[in-house]
Amino acid sequence: xxxxxxxxxxxxxxxxxxxxxxxxxxxxxxxxxxxxxxxxxxxxxxxxxxxxxxxxxxxxxxxxxxxxxxxxxxxxxxxxxxxxxxxxxxxxxxxxxxxxxxxxxxxxxxxxxxxxxxxxxxxxxxxxxxxxxxxxxxxxxxxxxxxxxxxxxxxxxxxxxxxxxxxxxxxxxxxxxxxxxxxxxxxxxxxxxxxxxxxxxxxxxxxxxxxxxxxxxxxxxxxxxxxxxxxxxxxxxxxxxxxxxxxxxxxxxxxxxxxxxxxxxxxxxxxxxxxxxxxxxxxxxxxxxxxxxxxxxxxxxxxxxxxxxxxxxxxxxxxxxxxxxxxxxxxxxxxxxxxxxxxxxxxxxxxxxxxxxxxxxxxxxxxxxxxxxxxxxxxxxxxxxxxxxxxxxxxxxxxxxxxxxxxxxxxxxxxxxxxxxxxxxxxxxxxxxxxxxxxxxxxxxxxxxxxxxxxxxxxxxxxxxxxxxxxxxxxxxxxxxxxxxxxxxxxxxxxxxxxxxxxxxxxxxxxxxxxxxxxxxxxxxxxxxxxxxxxxxxxxxxxxxxxxxxxxxxxxxxxxxxxxxxxxxxxxxxxx
Amino acid sequence: xxxxxxxxxxxxxxxxxxxxxxxxxxxxxxxxxxxxxxxxxxxxxxxxxxxxxxxxxxxxxxxxxxxxxxxxxxxxxxxxxxxxxxxxxxxxxxxxxxxxxxx
Numbered sequence: 001x002x003x004x005x006x007x008x009x010x011x012x013x014x015x016x017x018x019x020x021x022x023x024x025x026x027x028x029x030x031x032x033x034x035x036x037x038x039x040x041x042x043x044x045x046x047x048x049x050x051x052x053x054x055x056x057x058x059x060x061x062x063x064x065x066x067x068x069x070x071x072x073x074x075x076x077x078x079x080x081x082x083x084x085x086x087x088x089x090x091x092x093x094x095x096x097x098x099x100x101x102x103x104x105x106x107x108x109x110x111x112x113x114x115x116x117x118x119x120x121x122x123x124x125x126x127x128x129x130x131x132x133x134x135x136x137x138x139x140x141x142x143x144x145x146x147x148x149x150x151x152x153x154x155x156x157x158x159x160x161x162x163x164x165x166x167x168x169x170x171x172x173x174x175x176x177x178x179x180x181x182x183x184x185x186x187x188x189x190x191x192x193x194x195x196x197x198x199x200x201x202x203x204x205x206x207x208x209x210x211x212x213x214x215x216x217x218x219x220x221x222x223x224x225x226x227x228x229x230x231x232x233x234x235x236x237x238x239x240x241x242x243x244x245x246x247x248x249x250x251x252x253x254x255x256x257x258x259x260x261x262x263x264x265x266x267x268x269x270x271x272x273x274x275x276x277x278x279x280x281x282x283x284x285x286x287x288x289x290x291x292x293x294x295x296x297x298x299x300x301x302x303x304x305x306x307x308x309x310x311x312x313x314x315x316x317x318x319x320x321x322x323x324x325x326x327x328x329x330x331x332x333x334x335x336x337x338x339x340x341x342x343x344x345x346x347x348x349x350x351x352x353x354x355x356x357x358x359x360x361x362x363x364x365x366x367x368x369x370x371x372x373x374x375x376x377x378x379x380x381x382x383x384x385x386x387x388x389x390x391x392x393x394x395x396x397x398x399x400x401x402x403x404x405x406x407x408x409x410x411x412x413x414x415x416x417x418x419x420x421x422x423x424x425x426x427x428x429x430x431x432x433x434x435x436x437x438x439x440x441x442x443x444x445x446x447x448x449x450x451x452x453x454x455x456x457x458x459x460x461x462x463x464x465x466x467x468x469x470x471x472x473x474x475x476x477x478x479x480x481x482x483x484x485x486x487x488x489x490x491x492x493x494x495x496x497x498x499x500x501x502x503x504x505x506x507x508x509x510x511x512x513x514x515x516x517x518x519x520x521x522x523x524x525x526x527x528x529x530x531x532x533x534x535x536x537x538x539x540x541x542x543x544x545x546x547x548x549x550x551x552x553x554x555x556x557x558x559x560x561x562x563x564x565x566x567x568x569x570x571x572x573x574x575x576x
Numbered sequence: 577x578x579x580x581x582x583x584x585x586x587x588x589x590x591x592x593x594x595x596x597x598x599x600x601x602x603x604x605x606x607x608x609x610x611x612x613x614x615x616x617x618x619x620x621x622x623x624x625x626x627x628x629x630x631x632x633x634x635x636x637x638x639x640x641x642x643x644x645x646x647x648x649x650x651x652x653x654x655x656x657x658x659x660x661x662x663x664x665x666x667x668x669x670x671x672x673x674x675x676x677x678x679x
Contacts, residue, residue, distance in 0.1 A: 061644040162644040212619025573669040
């Protein structure tokens with residue numbers, strides 16, 4: 001009986017052990033085993049979403065995606081490492097030196113160096129090594145032709161810019177974030193990164209022992225969502241013209257940098273925006289970081305005489321002066337707060353009227369205007385024209401200079417601000433503000449993107465009116481003053497014949513260590529045309545031109561050069 | 577009971593039915609094996625089709641990029657210059673002379 005009992009206990013103990021062991025596998029290790037089984041059986045891969053395209057206003061491509069490849073090797077699988085290294089080196093050599101003629105010795109050295117690099121990688125005691133990242137389809141095809149066992153490819157994508165480095169500042173670029181994923185930086189790529197990046201898809205199938213998919217097995221396919229497409233207001237013809245003319249201008253005037261903005265004053269649509277020096281968005285790592293910021297929105301400067309039209313508009317709108325009001329203290333320099341204020345050419349005309357003040361860009365006349373207007377009203381108009389706050393343009397990295405608080409404005413500050421000194425603005429703020437004069441008194445919000453398209457559905461970004469700082473009548477008066485400034489001012493010799501263009505030159509000295517350097521200026525010209533029914537407003541700006549410090553001799557000729565091309569493009573005949 | 581009775585009454589019929597059932601079952605089983613075998617071995621063809629689709633898709637992307645590049649203003653400008661085109665220097669605009677013109 002005892003033996004039967006012992007066998008019974010052993011039997012139950014054995015059963016209990018089996019139950020416990022099964023419980024361990026079925027309950028405690030269930031997730032691990034399920035995952036292990038699925039790993040053997042299921043094949044899962046992430047399908048990367050293409051980044052959305054960026055299109056010009058005519059729907060031609062400014063930025064899209066191109067296929068790129070990661071070339072990798074499995075060193076333990078590659079049999080003829082020497083041979084594979086030679087073949088790979090040959091392909092890279094042909095591509096690297098396709099435009100160069102090397103002598104036999106240099107050729108041999110370069111080839112040998114490349115071969116050694118590849119051999120080093122293939123000789124490593126690793127299962128997987130990367131041979132090339134973001135390699136284009138041409139190289140991939142060349143390598144694939146060799147049919148080397150143990151060399152593989154993985155598709156990815158990179159940005160493609162058919163127009164090269166055109167509009168680089170406007171676009172920004174695509175780089176990697178801390179997780180190695182593509183992310184947009186600066187410009188449109190940065191501002192609209194969320195819309196452009198899309199959503200990766202997932203593809204999961206059951207595989208047999210040979211790794212082939214089983215048709216009757218489990219299947220999951222989540223299609224990748226391609227990023228949204230941005231249609232811009234940027235007109236590629238105007239952008240091309242502006243970039244070409246700026247390049248020529250920088251060379252001709254020996255400037256350190258240049259920028260230009262062309263905007264439709266009626267809608268606030270940005271038609272072109274360009275800056276020099278520029279960079280290649282395909283290869284941003286080859287440029288210093290300072291090159292990446294977009295000067296028209298990220299750099300602040302003193303606008304100089306271009307600001308006069310805004311102060312004059314404020315004074316006329318407030319009816320404290322009229323266009324024929326005469327200045328009663330313009331006979332010579334004036335002293336304010338311990339500083340002498342002079343005209344740019346040290347010539348003085350007593351009794352000069354307000355139109356002549358704008359035509360001859362007279363600083364003393366503007367001080368007269370600022371006194372008539374007063375500090376409170378001047379500051380109120382500066383704010384109403386949109387200074388001291390962001391323009392809300394849809395570009396990353398906008399840096400709008402702030403205004404000093406009211407209590408900090410002294411008499412001398414009000415006087416100098418009237419001719420654009422001691423006040424910092426961005427180029428886009430200036431275009432937005434002067435656009436008020438071109439648009440019958442209405443302030444428009446500037447926009448680069450016209451529409452965002454997602455899977456066939458398009459969301460239009462409509463023009464947005466922000467306010468009406470001045471009346472239509474005031475705008476008309478200032479327009480006439482600006483037309484006369486073009487026809488009779490310093491830049492009259494470079495103006496295209498027969499066209500009615502409203503404009504104003506600006507030459508602002510650059511503050512250096514607490515004083516203004518007379519040889520370092522920012523020369524600019526802002527204007528719109530045709531003056532009676534403007535198609536565009538444009539600002540051209542040169543930083544530290546060396547051939548001449550004046551806007552009338554540098555920025556104005558470039559402005560008129562671009563304007564001539566725009567008249568031709570829009571089919572606008574001369575009015576005379 | 578009624579059916580069993582009928583089978584017992586017609587032994588020839590019952591044998592025929594049983595035989596038919598066995599044949600149908602065997603044929604169905606064979607078809608099942610063939611279908612499952614075909615379906616599970618279609619993987620190779622799927623892989624081949626997948627590869628073809630990928631190649632075509634890649635080719636499509638490359639062609640689209642080439643088309644974009646060829647139609648870029650940068651390329652057109654170079655081509656126009658090489659072909660001897662020049663920008664217009666002087667334009668004559670037709671003035672409105674106040675006379676209706678025949679088409």
